[in-house]
Amino acid sequence: MLTKLSLATLPELEGKAALPAYDRGALSLGILHFGIGNFHRAHQAVYLDELFNQGRDLDFAIVGAGILPSDKPLREKLRQQDYLTTVVEQEADKSTARVTGAMIDYIQPGDTAAIIEKLADPAIRIVSLTITEGGYYIDPASGRFDPDHPDMRHDAANPAAPKTVFGLMLAGLAVRRKAGTPAFTVMSCDNIPGNGHVTENAVAGLADQFDPKLAQWVRANVAFPNGMVDRITPATGDREIGILAGEFGIEDAWPVFCEDFKQWVLEDKFPAGRPALEDVGVTFVEDVAPYELMKIRILxxxxxxxxxxxxLLDIHFVHEAMEDPLVRGFLEKVEREEIIPCVPPVPDTDLQDYFALIERRFANPKIGDTVARLCLDGSNRQPKFILPSTADRLQAGKSVDGLALVSALWCRYCAGMSDSGRVIPPNDASHERLKAAALDARDDPSKFLALSDIFGTVGTNPVFAKAFADHLTALWRDGTKATLQKFLSDG
Structure with missing residues (x-):
């Protein structure tokens, strides 16, 4: 029997899924979160749900907020099921479902006044965000805040009517400052090196443009802890909705599927107070950087x-990619020979064991993670996940042959067709610019490396440029399979 998820039907779900052990009516708001997507609901919301199940810190429930038109459908679906979410954790040999209730409200996306009012509420002590790597208005090559972005210019000129997350936070902080209310803590949950520092640069950097005194107050009063988050969480589609209905008998308009593994490492900088997340597995440390660098570089x-x-080989699922000996062999060779050797030591962690865990996680057939999701937003991900390793090895005078092939494969992908001629749909905000440069690079590889906002000084390095050009030429001439075969045999 199929049961539609809601507070009223929770008793009917007994035995189908683990249910909240707390009274939802006892929860009160303490966290405002921007970017209520799958990752947040599989990660931060799950940790809080586990804590609430212990009867702890019930005054740190979540209110969602969003600024994009795409936030509206999710908000409406969640509203109709009382903001409950079914989280399905999957391993190769088992699947388990749980209903989480840590979020108790979701402000109508685009309602600027309501969001600012909630940000000014003294009950909100943490503002967290998962807005993707590309949402921080930083120059990809330099990593610096870009005050000249049109969105930043708009918010600087219209601080009372902002349209970005950072402008909204500043509007709320300005009200709190005037009222003498302590500042909230801003907690980034995105995969960015030094995500706390990056967020501070965006918030205070925007304030510098229109109110230097507010910027000074932000730097003196707002905490921006760095953090490392990890849980593989694919997008939700008909497949996931159907599995939940068929295997668990639950009708959820937007469930979340994820792996069993999760990790969260945080700096303990929460002057306005925080929930006792250490009691549900969060690791608090003085310096997140080693963990963060390990995860960003290796995973x-x-x-x-x-x-x-x-x-390029028309492989749909990530676990299928790991079943392909060429793709898996390429991953292992690049990781073990070029990426892992330039990752500094991490406390109580063996990097080779960590990579072995990553391989097992990638190969999990139950997750249903898609290759298309991994390819998303390459213009923001390459400068954060690949090119820093390339730059470190170039500086050390070490080979970048494998990393150059990674970048060449991205370039070949940006041309918009797989080896079989299948059209690759756009999945990058800079798609048109990338495609034009990638097609030009077929005859002149330097055209792609000329994207200096992405490649920075790496693109002008002659060692990297030659390796990139040789690989790109081979990819167009011989195809992906033959190029990978040669790369692996050369080793």
Whole structure:
């Protein structure tokens, strides 16, 4: 029997899924979160749900907020099921479902006044965000905040009517400052090196443009802890909705499927207070950087390494890519020979064991993670996940042959067709510019490396440029399969 998810039907779900052990009516808001997507609902919301199940910190429930038109359908679907979410954790040999209730409200996306009012509420002590790597208005090559972006110019000229997350936060902070209300903590949950520092640069950097005194107050009063988050969480589609209905008998308009593994490492900088997340597995440390660098280089860099060869070979699922000996061999060689050697030591962690765990996670057939998701937004992900390793090795005088092939595969992918001639749909905000440069690079590889906002000084390095050009030429002439075969045999 199929049961539609809601507070009223929770008793009917007993035995089908793990249910909240707390009274939803006892929760009160303490966190406002921008970017209520699958990852947030599989990660931060799950940790809070586990804490609430212990009867702890019930005053840190979540209110969602969004600024994009795409936020509206999810908000409406969640509203109709009382903001409950079914999270399905999948391993190769089992699947389990749980209903989480850590979010109790979701402001209508685009309602600027309501969002600012909630941000000014003293009850909100943490503002968290998952807005993707491309949402921070930073120059990809330099990593610096870009105050000249049109969105930033708009918010600087219209601080009372902002349209970005950072402008909204500043509007809320300005009200709190005037009222003498302590500042909230801003907690980024995105995969960006130094995500706390990056967020601070965006918030304070925007304030510098229109109110230097507010910017000074932000820097003195707002905490921006760095953090590392990890859980593989694919997009939701008809497949996931159907599995939930068929295997668990639950009708959820937008469930979340994810792996069983999750990790969260945070700096303990929460002057306005925080929930006791250490009691549900969050690791609090003085310095997140080693963990963060390990994860971004090895896991996220690994995703970027397999994404483009798999897409060019028309492979749909990530676990299928890991079943292909050429793609998996390419991942292992690049990781072990070029990426892992330039990752500094991490406390209580063996990097080779960590990579072995990553391989097992990528190969999980139950997750249903797609290659297309890994290929998304390459113009923001390459400069964060691949090119820093390339730059480190170039500086050390070490080979970048494999990393150059990763970038060449991305370039070949950006041309818009797989090896079989299948059209690759656009999935990057800079798609048109990337495609034009990639097609020009077929005859002159330097055309793609001329995208200096992405490649920075790496693109002008003669060692990298030659390796990139040789690989790109081979990809067009011989195809992805033959190019990977040669790369692996040369080793």
């Amino acid at each position: 996220n860099g690994g995703h970027a390494t397999i994404a483009y060869p798999a897409a």
